[in-house]
Amino acid sequence: MARRLSKGSWLLLLGILLVVIDQVIKVLVKTNMTLGEHIFVIGNWFQILFVENKGMAFGMAFGGVVGKYILTVFRLILFGALCWWIATLIKKESIPTGVLVGLTLITAGAFGNIIDCLFYGLIFSESTYDTVATLGSYAPFMQGKVVDMFYFPLWTWPDWVPGLGGHIFFEPVFNFADSCVTCGAIYLILFHWKFFAKE
Numbered sequence: 001m002a003r004r005l006s007k008g009s010w011l012l013l014l015g016i017l018l019v020v021i022d023q024v025i026k027v028l029v030k031t032n033m034t035l036g037e038h039i040f041v042i043g044n045w046f047q048i049l050f051v052e053n054k055g056m057a058f059g060m061a062f063g064g065v066v067g068k069y070i071l072t073v074f075r076l077i078l079f080g081a082l083c084w085w086i087a088t089l090i091k092k093e094s095i096p097t098g099v100l101v102g103l104t105l106i107t108a109g110a111f112g113n114i115i116d117c118l119f120y121g122l123i124f125s126e127s128t129y130d131t132v133a134t135l136g137s138y139a140p141f142m143q144g145k146v147v148d149m150f151y152f153p154l155w156t157w158p159d160w161v162p163g164l165g166g167h168i169f170f171e172p173v174f175n176f177a178d179s180c181v182t183c184g185a186i187y188l189i190l191f192h193w194k195f196f197a198k199e
Helices: 007-030 064-090 097-123 176-191 193-198
Strands: 038-042 046-053 146-151
Touching: 007 046, 007 064, 007 097, 007 146, 007 176, 064 097, 097 146, 097 176, 146 176, 176 193
Parallel strands: none
Antiparallel strands: 038 046, 046 146
């Protein structure tokens, strides 16, 4: 009779699966598209748009080269803390499985973007608006750019809307790892806020 996987093993497999999906998508985009290249998936509403960012999620930047090092170290510390917290919670029978799944989504998403920062500069040549990246090197360790590709310009605000007129409703370009972090956080806030309030 086959032995059932423990809760910790299932969560580890889920995390690995999410990171693999994230990295497969990024490598396919990085090695097959030039910067700024579009693939229209559902009209103008959903596009694969290859961009890279030097900093945080959704294309935000932070403090140049030094800021990049600080941000990457912070991400590594946060990733370690999340892994430790999940490992601690798994030992408690009373912890809802949904809490562990939500935290695993956030942790896997964080790690997916950490991989880009740590290694992409070392293993890929630089992507440009004219050339597709190949194996090579464009930046030192911890200075890689994060690959983003999902773009949902759902609509443009009418000109008469104060402060928003003429702007696209949702302009950020993001990746699968960003989605994992965001979905995990929203899920925990909506369905498990009582657990965190108690904790």
